[in-house]
Amino acid sequence: MYRGWPVSDALEKFTAAGGVDISVYSRPGMSKNTTRYPLTWQQLSSATPTLTITTDGNTITVGGSAGIAQNIGAVIEGERYVYAATPTDTAASAAAGLAALIPGASVAGAVITVPGVQQVAVAAFGTVSSEVRREWQEIQVIIWAPTPDVRDAVSGVLDLALAQIPWLQLSDGTTARLLYRGQRTDDLPQKAALWRRDLNYGVEFGVSAQQKAAEMMFSPAVSVSSTF
Incomplete structure (x- = not known):
């Protein structure tokens, strides 16, 4: 055949x-x-994020490591900030990248401190068709x-x-x-x-x-x- x-x-x-x-x-x-x-665009596939992000009061903690391109972000007093992590990012470098976008934020290792944290999220990239x-x-x-x-x-x-x-x-x-x-x-x-x-x-x-x-x-x- x-x-x-x-x-x-x-x-x-x-x-x-x-x-x-x-x-x-x-x-x-x-x-x-x-x-x-x-x-119309439809999702064919998606990747699982390898970074994690959590919040407790005025702190945001980033965990894991990148390995793939993905986004981490936070909503601070109604404003939304997103850092595009590269495959070479670590938790600390991703936290530093996100903190650099947020006015008044400080960072120590993988922990960001900033008042007014409302929401955090991490998302990877998918394929659409x-x-x-x-x-x-x-x-x-x-x-x-x-x-x-x-x-x-x-x-x-x-x-x-x-x-x-x-x-x-x-x-x-x-x-x-x-x-x-x-x-x-x-x-x-x-x-x-x-x-x-x-x-x-x-x-x-x-x-x-x-x-x-x-x-x-x-x-x-x-x-x-x-x-x-």
């Missing part, structure tokens, strides 16, 4: 030895644009066999299996719709006694763009201070 059109000599040798070839072939000129959905185009492509699943009986047996198993997979999982995390479009059987023996059956399908799928995005830490703010 392979993608594309078979090489004639290799096909003849393989089927002559009793093998069955199954080629998956995109039909030229049989694609179209079926875009009909608005552009948006469909930018939708396409329809017709494909042929072609069975090449040494005898008609072998061809019929293989195509029957394959047709039943594909009938139970209406949605295909794609490598980018999205799915494609698989729709049966009929079949064609060639009962005239081909060169070197090749027997053929075409299973025809249409596949509708989205062309998606992906990017990294920071997870939300606080509800929408009127005033935000940050390093980015």
